[in-house]
Ligand SMILES: [Fe+2]
């Protein structure tokens with residue numbers, strides 16, 4: 126049976142939320158999507174995710190929301206993540222962090238999709254624990270084609286080298302291992318040796334006339350002067366939806382993977 130999963134990268138502020146609201150319900154039909162994963166660590170004012178915006182994304186047909194290093198920038202997520210099992214934070218965020226870092230989520234056909242998120246260590250502000258052993262412990266419970274029809278790992282990291290190493294670490298164990306956090310789509314979408322689809326960064330769902338989704342004036346000013354003059358504000362132009370669509374075979378591995386860059390500056394006329 127054919128199954129399609131859409132993964133969208135970091136939703137950035139109102140611009141990103143508006144693009145999902147406008148396009149996602151129709152794309153679900155048009156692209157015959159069975160399951161949608163969205164990274165939303167920047168969906169509320171570019172910093173974290175509040176309950177209102179989480180509900181909004183879930184009401185559009187998003188099946189699972191992943192977060193990241195900005196998981197709890199909006200304080201209400203500390204409680205809300207315990208009430209909403211469709212939201213996950215990284216498996217190696219902190220031992221005391223609320224919520225969970227992985228889950229088995231139902232599709233409309235009754236099959237389950239496993240989703241987990243892991244944080245990298247290279248160039249991250251906080252020293253998170255070893256992502257490789259953290260992945261080993263959660264992936265030991267994943268049996269593709271048996272206890273889940275597909276498995277997705279969100280690699281939330283800064284360095285492409287670490288993301289590629291993590292991707293190969295997941296190869297043969299999950300359907301899709303895809304990077305988030307850097308907000309720029311990479312051109313290395315591929316099927317790894319043992320059947321896992323991989324891309325170093327899915328790209329953000331945001332306005333690309335910006336500096337990684339923020340209005341460009343303040344970031345440029347900080348680089349030029351070394352001083353903080355104002356606040357970072359999400360850029361407000363039309364967003365490009367960025368991510369991947371994976372078609373899954375009966376054994377749970379990737380049969381085909383395609384780039385999604387829909388709308389806004391990076392539009393490449395949707396599905397390729
Ligand atoms: Fe991040």
Ligand SMILES: [Fe+2]
Nearest residue numbers: 135166167306
């Ligand atoms: Fe992000």
